[in-house]
Amino acid sequence: MITNRKIILMNRPTGKPYKTNFEFTEESLQPITNKEVTVKTHYLSVDPYLRNTMRKEKFVGPPAPLGEVFGGGAVGEVVETNSDLFQKGDYVSGHWGWQTYANVEDNQITKLNAELAPISTALGVLGIAGLTAYFGMIEIGKPKAGETVVISGAAGSVGMLAGQIAKIHGARVIGIAGSNKKNCYLKNELRFDGTINYQATTNLKSSLQQVAPNGIDVYFDNVGGNISDAVMPLINSGARIPISGQISQYNLEKPELGPRIGMFLVKNNALIQGFAYMQYESHFPYALETLSKWIKDNKLKYKEHIVEGFENTPKAFEGLFSGENIGKLLVRI
Amino acid sequence: MITNRKIILMNRPTGKPYKTNFEFTEESLQPITNKEVTVKTHYLSVDPYLRNTMRKEKFVGPPAPLGEVFGGGAVGEVVETNSDLFQKGDYVSGHWGWQTYANVEDNQITKLNAELAPISTALGVLGIAGLTAYFGMIEIGKPKAGETVVISGAAGSVGMLAGQIAKIHGARVIGIAGSNKKNCYLKNELRFDGTINYQATTNLKSSLQQVAPNGIDVYFDNVGGNISDAVMPLINSGARIPISGQISQYNLEKPELGPRIGMFLVKNNALIQGFAYMQYESHFPYALETLSKWIKDNKLKYKEHIVEGFENTPKAFEGLFSGENIGKLLVRI
Numbered sequence: 001m002i003t004n005r006k007i008i009l010m011n012r013p014t015g016k017p018y019k020t021n022f023e024f025t026e027e028s029l030q031p032i033t034n035k036e037v038t039v040k041t042h043y044l045s046v047d048p049y050l051r052n053t054m055r056k057e058k059f060v061g062p063p064a065p066l067g068e069v070f071g072g073g074a075v076g077e078v079v080e081t082n083s084d085l086f087q088k089g090d091y092v093s094g095h096w097g098w099q100t101y102a103n104v105e106d107n108q109i110t111k112l113n114a115e116l117a118p119i120s121t122a123l124g125v126l127g128i129a130g131l132t133a134y135f136g137m138i139e140i141g142k143p144k145a146g147e148t149v150v151i152s153g154a155a156g157s158v159g160m161l162a163g164q165i166a167k168i169h170g171a172r173v174i175g176i177a178g179s180n181k182k183n184c185y186l187k188n189e190l191r192f193d194g195t196i197n198y199q200a201t202t203n204l205k206s207s208l209q210q211v212a213p214n215g216i217d218v219y220f221d222n223v224g225g226n227i228s229d230a231v232m233p234l235i236n237s238g239a240r241i242p243i244s245g246q247i248s249q250y251n252l253e254k255p256e257l258g259p260r261i262g263m264f265l266v267k268n269n270a271l272i273q274g275f276a277y278m279q280y281e282s283h284f285p286y287a288l289e290t291l292s293k294w295i296k297d298n299k300l301k302y303k304e305h306i307v308e309g310f311e312n313t314p315k316a317f318e319g320l321f322s323g324e325n326i327g328k329l330l331v332r333i
Numbered sequence: 334m335i336t337n338r339k340i341i342l343m344n345r346p347t348g349k350p351y352k353t354n355f356e357f358t359e360e361s362l363q364p365i366t367n368k369e370v371t372v373k374t375h376y377l378s379v380d381p382y383l384r385n386t387m388r389k390e391k392f393v394g395p396p397a398p399l400g401e402v403f404g405g406g407a408v409g410e411v412v413e414t415n416s417d418l419f420q421k422g423d424y425v426s427g428h429w430g431w432q433t434y435a436n437v438e439d440n441q442i443t444k445l446n447a448e449l450a451p452i453s454t455a456l457g458v459l460g461i462a463g464l465t466a467y468f469g470m471i472e473i474g475k476p477k478a479g480e481t482v483v484i485s486g487a488a489g490s491v492g493m494l495a496g497q498i499a500k501i502h503g504a505r506v507i508g509i510a511g512s513n514k515k516n517c518y519l520k521n522e523l524r525f526d527g528t529i530n531y532q533a534t535t536n537l538k539s540s541l542q543q544v545a546p547n548g549i550d551v552y553f554d555n556v557g558g559n560i561s562d563a564v565m566p567l568i569n570s571g572a573r574i575p576i577s578g579q580i581s582q583y584n585l586e587k588p589e590l591g592p593r594i595g596m597f598l599v600k601n602n603a604l605i606q607g608f609a610y611m612q613y614e615s616h617f618p619y620a621l622e623t624l625s626k627w628i629k630d631n632k633l634k635y636k637e638h639i640v641e642g643f644e645n646t647p648k649a650f651e652g653l654f655s656g657e658n659i660g661k662l663l664v665r666i
Binding site: 052059060221224225228243244245246249252254255256257258259260261262263264265266267268269270271272273274275276279 | 385392393554557558561576577578579582587588589590591592593594595596597598599600601602603604605606607608609612
């Protein structure tokens with residue numbers, strides 16, 4: 001008999017999510033039915049977007065239900081199977097959330113080839129983060145050689161990939177992140193052309209002007225708020241602004257005030273587009289093939305921030321909102 | 334000897350433009366040189382975007398120079414010619430600004446066929462206004478049958494055409510304008526499906542919810558400011574927002590504060606795009622042919638607000654910013 005540990009959403013936060021929003025429970029796993037498999041979780045994904053599923057109202061997807069397992073992406077190993085498609089020992093990815101085991105239908109999971117790439121990459125560079133960076137940058141940002149691309153949340157899982165994809169296309173890439181440690185990584189390891197520590201600058205706009213003297217052609221935004229306020233006056237004619245996320249706004253109950261952006265858009269014939277990777281589902285195979293090739297050719301590096309232990313998942317999630325991680329945040333079980 | 338009367342930009346406004354920004358002068362027109370023609374102005378175009386050319390700094394185009402003729406589009410008649418391309422009596426359109434005559438090079442003007450359409454339409458439905466409405470709605474808004482389209486500045490030259498173009502594509506069209514007179518016109522003459530007088534409502538958002546119970550798929554924005562604040566929380570997933578202008582913001586020196594919009598864009602995978610008709614120059618012939626056909630088929634109506642007398646041009650321009658006109662504002666000389 002397998003004992004499954006689960007993290008249950010107990011109540012919805014006001015402001016920052018906190019560990020008291022969650023409760024740990026245990027249960028004996030039910031036997032699997034036809035076409036189901038039992039997976040044992042190896043890695044859980046911890047992502048900013050999950051904050052938006054904690055809201056009472058719909059936000060992109062439906063609200064996460066109270067009293068049920070919280071979370072999103074996970075990878076693991078098949079330990080029991082009633083499906084022709086999967087054998088014991090197969091590695092798979094899916095969306096079974098924050099639990100140590102799960103019974104899932106065979107059409108809800110994807111088989112992973114552990115020889116091609118570490119299985120954890122299915123939650124990062126070869127999963128949501130990579131696809132989000134790829135489609136936002138390629139389909140909306142469309143960076144051209146010589147253009148200036150600015151990335152907010154540049155040391156996050158999506159931001160660091162988006163910046164490297166822009167560099168592959170010949171752009172000059174400036175990363176905005178919240179610590180010198182993050183920026184050293186972006187400059188020394190990922191060869192970003194410039195970085196700004198927004199926590200250490202008193203005038204973000206003039207710091208940006210210094211590192212982006214020719215203005216900004218693409219702004220890949222993961223953050224919003226004050227950081228975007230500094231970017232908008234510096235955008236060039238024809239600028240493209242993919243919005244992947246707005247982490248600075250996720251803990252607010254209603255929109256805060258900021259300088260209106262309409263005039264910057266009119267003046268520069270500029271485009272802003274909120275997007276989600278799922279909009280581009282039909283292009284997933286080509287995108288994943290391209291990302292894999294870039295990794296193999298050493299053009300694209302990825303970084304994982306791995307927290308050990310299921311019990312530390314809520315704390316790791318809290319840490320996302322104080323900028324503790326560099327790269328993709330995972331919990332290893 | 335021809336005496337030319339001219340309206341000169343003397344100083345740049347702070348806030349609303351005013352007649353003291355301009356001075357009337359007279360001069361004798363110089364003889365035309367090779368490939369030039371002398372045109373006698375029949376109609377002058379008076380447009381909101383001209384406010385942005387009064388700024389000290391570049392805004393889309395370069396600033397209008399002090400001490401020189403102000404203005405933009407005009408139509409008139411050739412009265413002298415040194416060009417093989419034009420004969421005396423030809424009607425032409427061009428950008429010679431607010432003056433009663435002008436010597437212009439023959440490659441700077443376009444011949445008009447007065448038998449096909451009144452020459453004034455070259456400044457409106459078959460000119461900048463029509464092309465702006467057409468490209469903004471067709472290329473960015475992309476309304477589908479059954480979708481809800483909201484237009485701000487709906488009784489202006491661009492707005493009323495944009496709304497009708499959306500109706501031609503089968504959308505449900507809601508116009509926001511600033512008087513009951515304007516809204517009666519939109520409803521009774523142009524068959525808009527709903528209208529809101531933003532001057533008469535105390536809660537624009539709830540008024541919008543009433544007339545657009547299924548949410549908003551396309552928001553064609555000419556105005557910005559408080560009006561857009563009410564629209565943004567009501568946009569649907571996949572919404573498209575072409576920004577043609579932001580007249581509520583033109584008289585401000587720097588961006589005012591308003592609720593941030595990033596979260597609405599992320600939540601709905603929505604797109605906002607500032608644009609100018611000139612971006613689509615290669616499609617002008619097809620667009621003008623289509624607009625002409627719609628007019629002929631009685632699917633597209635246009636309205637001109639004609640002010641009589643060159644001397645009233647600055648006053649007419651002032652009136653734009655208090656919402657005096659319905660349709661395209663022209664001055665007849």
